[in-house]
């Protein structure tokens with residue numbers, strides 16, 4: 001099958017991982033141009049993979065004028081995602097963006113509308129979904145391995161140092177830039193949308209971020225098809241991107257409480273714990289996760305190619321992502337206005 005032609009924008013930071021490990025080695029795409037406003041990043045990453053000098057550009061406009069392509073990937077700061085999406089669609093190309101889809105929900109909606117009008121695919125790289133433990137957890141919950149799901153909790157504690165990058169100064173760095181992965185995972189693993197969010201965001205005294213890297217949040221997950229529409233499941237979130245001490249993994253530490261036991265996902269893997277009343281006769285069942293052919297970014301890149309080839313939206317399409325980014329935005333509004341926020345309302349549904 002002929003390869004698709006890809007322009008990658010943003011080759012510093014996380015984009016350098018994209019180019020070195022994925023876009024330059026993809027079985028689905030030929031990398032035909034790279035773009036970065038920074039000479040250091042453009043040539044540092046370009047030289048690292050021996051990429052032709054005449055295919056390195058400072059702007060996407062310039063790249064689009066000089067090379068033929070089928071698709072654009074942007075791994076730039078969120079404020080750049082909408083302008084890059086506009087350019088891609090104006091030139092009849094498909095578009096994949098790093099998370100979060102955009103800097104604001106309005107821009108995210110605009111990107112999804114533009115893709116629809118252009119008849120092109122828009123995909124968000126929610127790479128955390130493509131992880132063997134995520135797949136196993138999703139399967140256990142679907143099979144009701146510990147009975148009916150009643151509620152859940154997720155902890156995330158990693159003292160990130162993003163000195164000099166946009167996260168150091170942005171508003172709500174944890175909620176917007178990191179928890180987007182976790183909220184997307186909550187939706188994916190449980191199969192339920194996040195319908196209502198009540199959030200408290202804060203800045204611990206010791207924090208080195210300009211804004212608030214701490215978050216306590218309650219999410220209410222919606223009903224499955226066979227359940228009454230009013231059935232909502234509470235799922236809470238605690239996190240601090242400036243927490244010195246015991247760290248979680250980037251996926252966080254999970255407890256999903258079910259009728260007959262609790263399902264746990266932590267650095268040791270997945271386990272189901274069961275017991276009787278007063279904690280009598282406790283048992284622990286360690287659950288093995290099966291192999292996964294494509295993981296993380298490799299999976300989202302392949303899914304992007306499949307969406308282009310088949311014309312069917314990817315699992316992490318822009319339209320699907322509005323529910324994840326909508327939940328993040330509901331958290332931001334809730335934290336600012338100190339009230340619960342309905343996600344459907346801000347999505348205009």
Ligand SMILES: NC(=O)c1ccc[n+]([C@@H]2O[C@H](COP(=O)([O-])OP(=O)(O)OC[C@H]3O[C@@H](n4cnc5c(N)ncnc54)[C@H](O)[C@@H]3O)[C@@H](O)[C@H]2O)c1
Nearest residue numbers: 010012013014015036037038041075076077078098099100
């Ligand atoms: N999926 C993940 O696990 C993951 C991990 C890290 C970052 N990200 C996301 O990737 C995106 C980039 O984050 P980062 O950490 O790499 O940021 P960064 O600031 O470290 O790097 C961004 C790169 O984009 C370049 N750039 C900025 N504006 C540009 C423009 N207009 N045109 C072309 N290049 C431009 C910069 O020069 C830099 O090389 C963000 O949306 C971030 O949330 C995702």
